[in-house]
Amino acid sequence: MLVRKKGEPAALYVDNTVLSSQSMCDTKTYIRHALHYDSKEEAGALKAGIAIHNVLERWFKGEHIDDALGALDDYLPWADAAHEKGLLHPRFAGPNVYAVCHAYMQSRDINRFPWITDPKKVEIAVVAQLTKDNICVCGHGRKKHSLGKDCSACACPEFTIVNFTGKLDLIGTLHETGHLIPIDHKSTGQINANFVRKYALDSQMSGYIWLAEQHVHLPIRQAFVNAIQLNDLPKSDRKCTTHSVPYAECSEQHLVTQIIGPIIRTEEQLIEWRRAALSLSKEVRDLIYEAEADWMPTEIRQQGTFNGSCGFCSLGEYCRSNRPPARKALVPYKWNPGGVVVED
Ligand code: SF4
Numbered sequence: 001m002l003v004r005k006k007g008e009p010a011a012l013y014v015d016n017t018v019l020s021s022q023s024m025c026d027t028k029t030y031i032r033h034a035l036h037y038d039s040k041e042e043a044g045a046l047k048a049g050i051a052i053h054n055v056l057e058r059w060f061k062g063e064h065i066d067d068a069l070g071a072l073d074d075y076l077p078w079a080d081a082a083h084e085k086g087l088l089h090p091r092f093a094g095p096n097v098y099a100v101c102h103a104y105m106q107s108r109d110i111n112r113f114p115w116i117t118d119p120k121k122v123e124i125a126v127v128a129q130l131t132k133d134n135i136c137v138c139g140h141g142r143k144k145h146s147l148g149k150d151c152s153a154c155a156c157p158e159f160t161i162v163n164f165t166g167k168l169d170l171i172g173t174l175h176e177t178g179h180l181i182p183i184d185h186k187s188t189g190q191i192n193a194n195f196v197r198k199y200a201l202d203s204q205m206s207g208y209i210w211l212a213e214q215h216v217h218l219p220i221r222q223a224f225v226n227a228i229q230l231n232d233l234p235k236s237d238r239k240c241t242t243h244s245v246p247y248a249e250c251s252e253q254h255l256v257t258q259i260i261g262p263i264i265r266t267e268e269q270l271i272e273w274r275r276a277a278l279s280l281s282k283e284v285r286d287l288i289y290e291a292e293a294d295w296m297p298t299e300i301r302q303q304g305t306f307n308g309s310c311g312f313c314s315l316g317e318y319c320r321s322n323r324p325p326a327r328k329a330l331v332p333y334k335w336n337p338g339g340v341v342v343e344d
Pocket residue numbers: 024025026027028302303304305309310311313314315316317319
């Protein structure tokens with residue numbers, strides 16, 4: 001999202017979702033983050049993820065389970081309607097999301113995590129400037145941009161700063177050392193070795209740690225992932241061999257969760273994360289320009305077809321049908337960077 005305010009430099013807002021999309025494929029970024037459309041399936045996953053976050057936010061703030069579940073009040077009717085139209089994967093169905101949230105809070109004791117939870121440090125929206133002061137996303141300073149809008153040293157059309165945004169789910173205090181540590185809630189289809197390994201180096205955690213550091217103004221070098229498996233919990237009449245009752249009765253006991261971490265980042269890793277984030281940001285900014293100039297999706301590159309991203313991309317079907325105009329083939333996608341509301 002590119003925000004222009006009178007008397008201020010243009011400000012590009014990005015989060016890890018945008019930059020990670022850009023590292024895969026121009027078309028993916030163009031459709032989702034420049035034109036703001038997406039396929040139906042991804043919209044469901046996104047909504048369910050946000051709904052679960054909202055429940056956990058209330059619970060970690062100290063609300064009772066029943067009150068925390070009230071955070072699903074918007075999601076449930078939406079999910080019912082989507083389900084009736086046959087648009088929703090069963091794991092995102094209202095009763096299933098409700099059961100997963102309920103099971104999580106029932107089975108967890110808020111006092112028995114590796115950290116101490118402070119209800120005042122829950123769901124913290126952070127916006128921090130990624131570009132150095134007086135440096136444009138193109139890497140050149142004010143002087144090169146001073147004569148007009150264009151940069152005299154490169155093809156950059158407008159002095160643009162980059163704000164990296166995100167929502168920190170929780171900042172806890174480690175029992176052992178007293179260090180502050182950010183915790184990220186993640187719902188995923190399956191918690192497995194790949195899922196755990198992914199976070200060892202993933203930009204998500206680097207960005208998360210960097211944002212936490214900007215927020216508390218202290219060095220932070222580690223984080224936890226609080227992972228919740230959002231699969232379709234078993235609920236048939238068949239007898240469960242583990243619990244010796246029909247699955248319908250032990251359904252919630254089949255919830256899978258895991259605390260992953262501490263996930264460590266060195267200072268060098270954070271410096272490199274920032275460099276890569278800036279270079280991807282510039283590419284995103286350029287795609288937004290192309291959207292403003294009404295480029296057709298078919299004019300945008302599809303690097304995803306080279307790097308294996310298409311298999312996991314919500315736009316697979318769209319691209320297989322040769323990228324028709326987005327408004328005809330897709331649903332509007334309101335990207336809210338990390339839950340941080342910025343003015344359009
Ligand atoms: S399906 Fe492939 S080519 Fe199309 S947007 Fe996704 S990654 Fe890019």
